[in-house]
Amino acid sequence: MEATEKTISDQKPQEHGMEEEEKYVLGFWLFLASDLVLFASLFATYLVLRTHTDGGPTEAQLFEIPVFMLETFLLLTSSYTCGLAMHALKNGHARRLIGWIAVTVLLGLAFVGIEINEFITYSSEGATMQRSAFLSAFYALVGTHGLHVSLGIVWLISVAIQLMRKSIQPTTARKFINAGLYWHFLDVVWVMIFTVVYLMGVMG
Amino acid sequence: MGDDFYSRVSDGGDGMKTKEPLSGKYTGFPWGHVIGYMGSILLTLVALWLAVNPPFSQGGIITILLVLAVLQILIQLIFFMHITESRGPAFHTLAIVLGFLFTFAVVAGSIWIMTFNSQVQ
Amino acid sequence: MVHQIVEYLRNADPLIQMSAAAIVLTLLGIIFALTYYKKWRWLWREWITTVDHKKIGIMYLICALLMLFRGGVDALLMRTQLAFPNMNFLDSQHYNEIFSTHGTIMILFVAMPLIFAMMNIVVPLQIGARDVAFPFLNAVSFWLFFFGALLFNLSFVLGGSPDAGWVSYPPLAELSHSPGPGINYYVLSLQISGIGSIATGINFIVTILKMRAPGMTLMKMPLFAWSVLASCIVIIFAFPPLTVALALLGLDRIFGTHFFTMLHGGNPMMYVNLFWIWGHPEVYIAILPVYGILSEIVSTFSKKYIFGYKSMVASLMLISVISYFVWVHHFFTMGAGPGVNSFFAVASMAVGIPTGVKVFNWLFTMFRGRIRVTLPMLWALAFIPCFVIGGATGITLASAPSDYQLHNSYFVIAHFHQTLIGGAVFGLLAGMYYWWPKMFGFKLNETLGKWAFWFFNIGFYVCFMPQYALGFMGMTRRVYTYPAETGWGSLNFISTVGAYLMGIGFLFIVVQVLYSIRYGERDTTGDPWDGRTLEWSLPSPAPHYNFAQIPTINGRDAWWEMKQQRKAGSLVSENELKPIHMPNRTPLPFLMSLAFFVSGFGLVFNQFTIATVGLIGVIVCMLWRSLEDDRGYYLSVDEIKQTEASVRGA
Numbered sequence A: 001m002e003a004t005e006k007t008i009s010d011q012k013p014q015e016h017g018m019e020e021e022e023k024y025v026l027g028f029w030l031f032l033a034s035d036l037v038l039f040a041s042l043f044a045t046y047l048v049l050r051t052h053t054d055g056g057p058t059e060a061q062l063f064e065i066p067v068f069m070l071e072t073f074l075l076l077t078s079s080y081t082c083g084l085a086m087h088a089l090k091n092g093h094a095r096r097l098i099g100w101i102a103v104t105v106l107l108g109l110a111f112v113g114i115e116i117n118e119f120i121t122y123s124s125e126g127a128t129m130q131r132s133a134f135l136s137a138f139y140a141l142v143g144t145h146g147l148h149v150s151l152g153i154v155w156l157i158s159v160a161i162q163l164m165r166k167s168i169q170p171t172t173a174r175k176f177i178n179a180g181l182y183w184h185f186l187d188v189v190w191v192m193i194f195t196v197v198y199l200m201g202v203m204g
Numbered sequence B: 001m002g003d004d005f006y007s008r009v010s011d012g013g014d015g016m017k018t019k020e021p022l023s024g025k026y027t028g029f030p031w032g033h034v035i036g037y038m039g040s041i042l043l044t045l046v047a048l049w050l051a052v053n054p055p056f057s058q059g060g061i062i063t064i065l066l067v068l069a070v071l072q073i074l075i076q077l078i079f080f081m082h083i084t085e086s087r088g089p090a091f092h093t094l095a096i097v098l099g100f101l102f103t104f105a106v107v108a109g110s111i112w113i114m115t116f117n118s119q120v121q
Numbered sequence C: 001m002v003h004q005i006v007e008y009l010r011n012a013d014p015l016i017q018m019s020a021a022a023i024v025l026t027l028l029g030i031i032f033a034l035t036y037y038k039k040w041r042w043l044w045r046e047w048i049t050t051v052d053h054k055k056i057g058i059m060y061l062i063c064a065l066l067m068l069f070r071g072g073v074d075a076l077l078m079r080t081q082l083a084f085p086n087m088n089f090l091d092s093q094h095y096n097e098i099f100s101t102h103g104t105i106m107i108l109f110v111a112m113p114l115i116f117a118m119m120n121i122v123v124p125l126q127i128g129a130r131d132v133a134f135p136f137l138n139a140v141s142f143w144l145f146f147f148g149a150l151l152f153n154l155s156f157v158l159g160g161s162p163d164a165g166w167v168s169y170p171p172l173a174e175l176s177h178s179p180g181p182g183i184n185y186y187v188l189s190l191q192i193s194g195i196g197s198i199a200t201g202i203n204f205i206v207t208i209l210k211m212r213a214p215g216m217t218l219m220k221m222p223l224f225a226w227s228v229l230a231s232c233i234v235i236i237f238a239f240p241p242l243t244v245a246l247a248l249l250g251l252d253r254i255f256g257t258h259f260f261t262m263l264h265g266g267n268p269m270m271y272v273n274l275f276w277i278w279g280h281p282e283v284y285i286a287i288l289p290v291y292g293i294l295s296e297i298v299s300t301f302s303k304k305y306i307f308g309y310k311s312m313v314a315s316l317m318l319i320s321v322i323s324y325f326v327w328v329h330h331f332f333t334m335g336a337g338p339g340v341n342s343f344f345a346v347a348s349m350a351v352g353i354p355t356g357v358k359v360f361n362w363l364f365t366m367f368r369g370r371i372r373v374t375l376p377m378l379w380a381l382a383f384i385p386c387f388v389i390g391g392a393t394g395i396t397l398a399s400a401p402s403d404y405q406l407h408n409s410y411f412v413i414a415h416f417h418q419t420l421i422g423g424a425v426f427g428l429l430a431g432m433y434y435w436w437p438k439m440f441g442f443k444l445n446e447t448l449g450k451w452a453f454w455f456f457n458i459g460f461y462v463c464f465m466p467q468y469a470l471g472f473m474g475m476t477r478r479v480y481t482y483p484a485e486t487g488w489g490s491l492n493f494i495s496t497v498g499a500y501l502m503g504i505g506f507l508f509i510v511v512q513v514l515y516s517i518r519y520g521e522r523d524t525t526g527d528p529w530d531g532r533t534l535e536w537s538l539p540s541p542a543p544h545y546n547f548a549q550i551p552t553i554n555g556r557d558a559w560w561e562m563k564q565q566r567k568a569g570s571l572v573s574e575n576e577l578k579p580i581h582m583p584n585r586t587p588l589p590f591l592m593s594l595a596f597f598v599s600g601f602g603l604v605f606n607q608f609t610i611a612t613v614g615l616i617g618v619i620v621c622m623l624w625r626s627l628e629d630d631r632g633y634y635l636s637v638d639e640i641k642q643t644e645a646s647v648r649g650a
């Protein structure tokens, strides 16, 4: 990189090598650590309020095993395909990378769709966010995760567009690395939701 | 992220054209990812099975479920997020460890503090 | 919404109508002045679109001082009302609004931006960096803070101020008990500025970890940078619980959920719990950088290396972690039970140990030092006893049984003002005086500064010492008046006198600044205090790229050592200059925060169309940023040479 002194226009600025990009990756890890505590607060609220059903629907009455299992598999698989995208990036296969991103996005969309459907079903059964403290906390926790996933989808799409335009270079590589980290992180959170909300819910 | 990877990308590796891999280390079959994926599916099924047909007391099951969840998280962190790889000091690992410490403090602390609630309700 | 606002203004008390008019007039005045002197372009190019950490720091400082003025006026109004029994100066509603805005503003819009000001101005210079890690994000943080503060202050003229205390506990803060938009202002403005704070935390951690000059290992880093690192760690982990607490309270109020209501299973104490998971660490966010400031000042003006550097670092890190495990001491009286209360009592007292270590280290640094009592040193010296008393009364409160007696009494008020004024504000003023020449290129006048110092200090003790006694006598906080039979009259009167003395002190600071702009001693050397750390190696104010050449560091107090080497004639001469890469200025941070503001304003009045428009604006700005290819520009060697020649006066 430090080779020749050229003018700015015809080369990448000096400090824009991968070293520069590493700062973004560290910054993003810090964001994830912070976001983790955000979810921790929502989990804490859920766990404290989960028995406060006010005579309304309870976890065991609402949750349906096939639905949340499907959600779980979709998300786990999308995490895997996102990992394959990373593999493609490391091997320098831009097309494969974009392809795996597309698969990941589709799986993510399916997840969000099913979740929205789940919420609509509950609401139509009278289990709205306003019904009880338990339901408020449930929608807040699972909904925040869903929002994160939706944001992740938009982000992945935007990264894919940039990859199509500019192929793999330090900036786009970093953007994908961060978006990928984000995507896997949402799986980390989902695993806890799966266990604490759904499994412990159906156990009663 | 691996050392070679960074240096290769900083060389301005134009992946669209270069068919050769960025570094030898990553070629071939993505074993790590496959193992991770299999593991996560397996753990999910085990957890579901335990929750639906609890073989013993609830308290014990919940503990096991939480252990399984922790394993799942480790899979994501290690096989997919490659938290163990870094160039230079692993500040990001430290951050995530602290994040989990505080997560534990917030969740366990809140439950403990708010148990008074079950007495007054 | 317009209707609601007009209605509110029509029925408002004359005091509010008058201030509304005054604000509108001032705004018009500013707009006129900017137009008349053709300064719009300058404002836009040099400030609003800047990504330079030094300018951002200065903007934080200006906003913080303005907010300090507003918070101070609030304080004086309250103290006037309390000066005598049965006063009729403020009614109860007014009093409630004023203590709520006072508390919120002082903590979030004075203490926080003062800290961010110091961080921004000093950290990159101290560690030999050309900017922070993410200059764009830094500008975003500032503008989010700015618009958060603006939204909060707007409540004063539009629709009614929040009136449920700076903590806004439910159920009082719920729609059922506070139907107006007041609490919405609180929720949304804190939310907006809170996002900015988290971003700042991330930004500075990365800056400190990744951008130090070559040779500056972590253990050679100045203590101020360490303290900022500690504070930022607390920021990124403590703010999310606040975000959640506020979001859920907002959902309760705007969407009718039941997290913290008294109905349908809600639990108000869960808000209290979440609030203090943030709230206690928050006071450490404010005080940790002050420890760093103290270390720099004490060492510089004692002409000694800091005593016990390693123990200083260790105690900073320890405090940042322990402070996360003490939050229940703010609601011992909830009655969580002996187990919980004992744990949190012991943890709270444990924080005293590393704090004690720091105090002793400062004292040992001064011991046998060649002490120069300049303005920064004066404030630092005043800090130490004041903060020690604050700490001692804190330990008193941390003991759960005595807290049952003292909770929500004036003892608490006295305690936290002692730590927040005697600690945070004294320390930050010390820092402001210390780095002022670096920011603006001139010193602040000493004589006027001494007047300010003595008024403020004496005023402080006169104001708050009586309040400890009032607490013991049973006076509770947040009461707007009291009958004469309580016998609280005389002590309250003394306290009010003290408050006015502090007010005079503040005025002296204002005069001092205005006077010094014209007549203050110019700093031509860049090193007016004979400093020890890298920021003093630069001209004052520093050129926009900071370092023409990034220095190589060999030891702690790097600049001090370079000076010694130079004296000994052994400093190797500098190698040649290279072009410097700089980030471009950009309007996006401003526009994005403006969009946040619009969205927040819409939500305050339950206007979902406006809120959505704002949110779309935010998303558009983000996508724009993500897709634009902004690679910055290069500063050529010639330009650098020219700038260096002009700033170094060579």
Ligand code: HEM
Pocket: C072, C075, C076, C078, C079, C099, C100, C102, C103, C104, C106, C107, C110, C111, C164, C165, C166, C167, C413, C417, C420, C421, C424, C425, C463, C476, C477, C478, C479, C499, C502, C503
């Ligand atoms: C000129 C100096 C100051 C004076 C005279 C003053 C006076 C007061 C008074 C009279 C109250 C209300 C007590 C009550 O009725 O409960 C109060 C509350 C408060 N003050 Fe100050 N104050 C000053 C500076 C500060 C500063 C610098 C901070 C923080 C950095 C601060 C933070 C607070 C907080 C958090 C509250 C609690 C508000 C609430 O009850 O919700 N004050 N102050």
Ligand SMILES: [Cu+2]
Pocket: C279, C280, C283, C326, C327, C329, C330
């Ligand atoms: Cu506290």
